[in-house]
Amino acid sequence: MMERALSSAGISILFQDANLAIRYAENLPDHLKPSLTIGGTDLHLFGEKDGEHLLKLKRGVLESGKPATAEVELVTGDGVRIYELKIERVGGRKAQGLLSVISEITETRHREKVLKSLLRELSHRSKNLLAIIQGIATQTARHTVSLDNFLIKFRGRLQSLSNSQDLITDSSWRGAYLFELAEKQFAPYWPDAGTPMPIYGINAHLTPNAAVHLGLALHELIVNSASHGAISAGATSITLNCKEAELNGKKAIEVAWSEHFYFPSDHEFEDNSFSRTVLERVVPTSMNGRAQFAIDDDSIGYRLTIPETEYEILKRR
Numbered sequence: 219m220m221e222r223a224l225s226s227a228g229i230s231i232l233f234q235d236a237n238l239a240i241r242y243a244e245n246l247p248d249h250l251k252p253s254l255t256i257g258g259t260d261l262h263l264f265g266e267k268d269g270e271h272l273l274k275l276k277r278g279v280l281e282s283g284k285p286a287t288a289e290v291e292l293v294t295g296d297g298v299r300i301y302e303l304k305i306e307r308v309g310g311r312k313a314q315g316l317l318s319v320i321s322e323i324t325e326t327r328h329r330e331k332v333l334k335s336l337l338r339e340l341s342h343r344s345k346n347l348l349a350i351i352q353g354i355a356t357q358t359a360r361h362t363v364s365l366d367n368f369l370i371k372f373r374g375r376l377q378s379l380s381n382s383q384d385l386i387t388d389s390s391w392r393g394a395y396l397f398e399l400a401e402k403q404f405a406p407y408w409p410d411a412g413t414p415m416p417i418y419g420i421n422a423h424l425t426p427n428a429a430v431h432l433g434l435a436l437h438e439l440i441v442n443s444a445s446h447g448a449i450s451a452g453a454t455s456i457t458l459n460c461k462e463a464e465l466n467g468k469k470a471i472e473v474a475w476s477e478h479f480y481f482p483s484d485h486e487f488e489d490n491s492f493s494r495t496v497l498e499r500v501v502p503t504s505m506n507g508r509a510q511f512a513i514d515d516d517s518i519g520y521r522l523t524i525p526e527t528e529y530e531i532l533k534r535r
Contacts, residue, residue: 230320236313238276249294264290276305276316283307300324361492374441378403382433386426394429397421400458403436407444409452419460420531422471428528431504438493439475439520442486448479455479465508465523475520487513
């Protein structure tokens with residue numbers, strides 16, 4: 219019954235006498251069994267490096283009577299396996315020997331390693347996000363003349379960032395599809411829910427970095443259209459198209475915004491405005507891309523070329 223219980227629990231037992239010679243072992247892993255020698259020591263079972271460490275530790279347990287824990291890494295045909303040994307002295311004042319309870323913790327250590335890696339990545343991304351928010355706050359304040367105006371624009375930009383971040387988080391930090399990103403940015407401002415949003419071409423899968431920054435660019439274009447352009451008039455003379463392109467002789471995609479409308483002198487794209495800085499400098503620089511922006515009395519055109527390091531073409535529409 220005890221053997222069955224040990225086997226089902228994946229636990230091994232090792233008993234050594236007061237001289238640390240192995241006297242009994244049960245349910246050892248298959249790759250340890252060939253090394254098992256009754257009367258041998260940890261040097262025979264675990265090898266010279268780990269064996270020396272375990273012998274020193276076990277002598278301390280024999281002398282002090284205090285339990286100890288150790289970990290051993292063994293190279294097997296299936297890779298590195300990690301085992302935990304819980305070591306206790308057997309007997310009263312005069313020690314009769316040691317009992318070691320051995321359990322495999324390979325998967326536990328692997329999960330811990332993955333979790334630490336994810337936490338480091340989360341910390342890195344959080345710092346990047348905070349830097350973006352700080353930049354948005356600083357630049358928005360620099361280009362607004364009243365607190366109310368600042369709050370309106372800053373909240374809108376934060377919401378845009380949040381919308382992009384929701385898609386990235388839902389994908390386990392792998393990024394976001396272009397069409398879903400654009401639809402998320404359009405949704406709060408699109409005048410007719412029954413009218414399809416004007417998004418065409420390649421539905422590229424963007425990296426988290428590209429998704430966040432393209433989301434900011436689309437937000438500036440959409441907000442201007444909702445405040446001063448085609449969306450404000452209920453018109454749908456807007457297209458967002460994605461097609462294959464080249465950048466410095468390498469594969470790329472080009473995301474193009476085209477809007478036709480008679481624009482009054484009041485719009486978001488004055489020279490040196492934050493909106494224009496985002497479109498022409500911040501967004502292309504963030505992804506080592508290229509941008510072209512043009513505004514006339516009756517149209518706005520924006521073309522962003524994104525290098526292949528910032529996207530994958532997984533499906534088309």
